[in-house]
Amino acid sequence: MIGKRGKNSLKNTAGGFTLLEILLSLAIFAVALPILSSLFSGGMKQPAIAREQAKAVFLAQELMEEVLTQKWDENATPPGHTNNPSVIGTDSGETASVRSSLDDIDDYDGLVDNPMHSADGATLTTFQTFWSQVQVNYVGSDASSPDFETFLAKNAGSEFKRVDVTVNWAEGRLTLTSVRGNF
Ligand SMILES: [Ca+2]
Numbered sequence: 001m002i003g004k005r006g007k008n009s010l011k012n013t014a015g016g017f018t019l020l021e022i023l024l025s026l027a028i029f030a031v032a033l034p035i036l037s038s039l040f041s042g043g044m045k046q047p048a049i050a051r052e053q054a055k056a057v058f059l060a061q062e063l064m065e066e067v068l069t070q071k072w073d074e075n076a077t078p079p080g081h082t083n084n085p086s087v088i089g090t091d092s093g094e095t096a097s098v099r100s101s102l103d104d105i106d107d108y109d110g111l112v113d114n115p116m117h118s119a120d121g122a123t124l125t126t127f128q129t130f131w132s133q134v135q136v137n138y139v140g141s142d143a144s145s146p147d148f149e150t151f152l153a154k155n156a157g158s159e160f161k162r163v164d165v166t167v168n169w170a171e172g173r174l175t176l177t178s179v180r181g182n183f
């Protein structure tokens, strides 16, 4: 009788789990679950952040293209050079908020677009969480200019304009920079 009970007890231990093993497994699971869930939610966030960044890059590129397709200066005859570059900013009869009135790249300086609009003035309704800013300066005129700008400015006077297009959204911002010469 005793021998039989002992045999059954041994069989149960070998074939299944003891209470201690089950409790230990539950404890490990309880510790692991928050870690796993945070890893999983982090993994889910990444594609959403990447999507927002991709949209911002697209919007910045579109706006940069719009700016750079304008003539270099109010006084330039497209697509040519001018010996008389003008002051940065909109010119007579132009209004920053009326995009169709802008005809040279520095007219966009100081533009803040929120919500953003396309070149033809239509509101970009699918991108309403984004807003943009544009800065245009003669290269080297900004005290915080990097060395290459100082070099260009020394060697070329006011022959280059720098365009910074910044797109902002709730979680971030990005800036595209282009330099365009007087030609
Ligand atoms: Ca103009």
Ligand SMILES: [Ca+2]
Pocket: 073, 074, 086, 087, 088, 089, 090, 091, 104, 105, 106, 107
């Ligand atoms: Ca201008």
